[in-house]
Amino acid sequence: MNIGEIAESCGLPAKTIRYYEEIGLVRPDRSENGYRNFSEQDAHKLAFLGRARSLGFTIEDCRTLLSLYQDQSRASASVKQIARGHLADIERKIEELQAMRRALQTLVTRCNGDDRPDCPILDGLSGD
Amino acid sequence: MNIGEIAESCGLPAKTIRYYEEIGLVRPDRSENGYRNFSEQDAHKLAFLGRARSLGFTIEDCRTLLSLYQDQSRASASVKQIARGHLADIERKIEELQAMRRALQTLVTRCNGDDRPDCPILDGLSGD
DNA sequence: TCTAGGGGTTCCAGCAACTGGAAGGTCAAG
DNA sequence: CTTGACCTTCCAGTTGCTGGAACCCCTAGA
Numbered sequence: 001m002n003i004g005e006i007a008e009s010c011g012l013p014a015k016t017i018r019y020y021e022e023i024g025l026v027r028p029d030r031s032e033n034g035y036r037n038f039s040e041q042d043a044h045k046l047a048f049l050g051r052a053r054s055l056g057f058t059i060e061d062c063r064t065l066l067s068l069y070q071d072q073s074r075a076s077a078s079v080k081q082i083a084r085g086h087l088a089d090i091e092r093k094i095e096e097l098q099a100m101r102r103a104l105q106t107l108v109t110r111c112n113g114d115d116r117p118d119c120p121i122l123d124g125l126s127g128d
Numbered sequence: 129m130n131i132g133e134i135a136e137s138c139g140l141p142a143k144t145i146r147y148y149e150e151i152g153l154v155r156p157d158r159s160e161n162g163y164r165n166f167s168e169q170d171a172h173k174l175a176f177l178g179r180a181r182s183l184g185f186t187i188e189d190c191r192t193l194l195s196l197y198q199d200q201s202r203a204s205a206s207v208k209q210i211a212r213g214h215l216a217d218i219e220r221k222i223e224e225l226q227a228m229r230r231a232l233q234t235l236v237t238r239c240n241g242d243d244r245p246d247c248p249i250l251d252g253l254s255g256d
Numbered sequence: 257t258c259t260a261g262g263g264g265t266t267c268c269a270g271c272a273a274c275t276g277g278a279a280g281g282t283c284a285a286g
Numbered sequence: 287c288t289t290g291a292c293c294t295t296c297c298a299g300t301t302g303c304t305g306g307a308a309c310c311c312c313t314a315g316a
Contacts, residue, residue: 002292002293003292003293004291004292004293013274013275014293015274015275015276016273016274016275018294018295019273019274019275023273033281033282033283033293033294034281034282034293034294035282035292035293035294036293036294044254044255047254047255048253048254048255051252051253051254051255052253053273054228055228055231055232055253056225056228056232058272058273059272059273065250065253068247068250069250069253069254071245072245073245074245074247075242075243075244075245076239076240076241076242076243076244076245076246076247076249076250077241077242077243079239079241079247079249079250080236080239080240080241080247080249081241083232083235083236083239083249084236086232087229087232087233087236090225090228090229090232091229093225094222094225094226094229097184097218097221097222097225098222100182100183100184100218101215101218101219101222103183104183104184104211104214104215104218105215107211108208108211108212108215111204111207111208111211112204112208113204113205113207113208113209114203114204114205115203115204115205116203116204117199117200117201117202117203117204118204119196119202119204119207119208121204121207121208121211122193122196122197122204122207124179125176125179125180125183125193125197126172126175126176126179126197127172127175127176127179130263130264131263131264132262132263132264141303141304142264143303143304143305144302144303144304146265146266147302147303147304151302161264161265161310161311161312162264162265162310162311163263163264163265163311164264164265181302186301186302187301187302
């Protein structure tokens with residue numbers, strides 16, 4: 001399969017797939033004409049990567065997960081550890097964002113948003 | 129004030145303050161010896177920037193907010209618009225993260241995390 | 257007077273994970 | 287034979303810093 005087809009099938013942009021090859025996540029063969037030639041295995045890997053990335057795993061986590069995926073003698077504990085680490089990161093980020101949201105919401109609510117200069121948002125940012 | 133003192137007072141690393149100068153957010157004078165010499169005004173600006181950044185505003189938003197802050201004839205509506213846009217971004221990100229969290233949580237819960245290879249997390253990522 | 261230290265300066269490289277664009281090769285259809 | 291849709295490589299840019307090298311400045315102590 002050419003890169004266009006595979007991109008279509010896994011939902012990743014061709015650019016991204018080339019990038020994944022560059023950093024060694026996939027290693028498609030090449031046809032006579034120099035075009036990348038993806039196998040079904042590659043298609044699977046890329047779909048796997050797409051899902052892992054969409055769950056927010058870093059590229060390095062993806063690399064590890066992929067190798068665990070391909071390692072029949074893995075321990076599921078290794079996978080779970082990575083996933084839980086990532087889950088903790090996500091939860092931390094959610095909390096950070098919620099704190100921002102609360103603070104910002106407070107300021108926004110107080111601001112009239114009219115044509116006058118008086119502005120509680122700027123006041124808040126300037127330290128009152 | 130030298131960069132060290134100002135960094136101390138606003139809580140931003142000196143590196144960051146130099147970077148802010150580089151991109152034109154502050155323009156401290158220079159002493160005879162070439163050291164940056166920050167005024168009280170600069171201190172205020174940097175504190176403002178620190179707070180805006182900690183609420184997640186982009187640098188470009190900060191630039192705009194700063195100019196509105198210094199513009200006595202601003203309309204508070206302009207400020208509110210930026211803040212609401214940013215709030216919407218934050219809310220979108222929170223939702224994305226929460227979706228990730230839910231999906232990941234489900235997989236993690238199902239995984240035994242023992243020394244056997246059987247792993248619902250990898251199964252989920254591989255598309256079952 | 258020398259030296260050590262703790263400031264400060266510039267400039268360059270690198271992070272994550274792509275994305276855009278230029279310049280050009282390949283292929284099938286009309 | 288040309289057109290257009292593919293594909294290729296390579297380089298630069300994104301965001302907001304951060305680290306490090308190599309160097310200057312200033313003060314205090316031996």
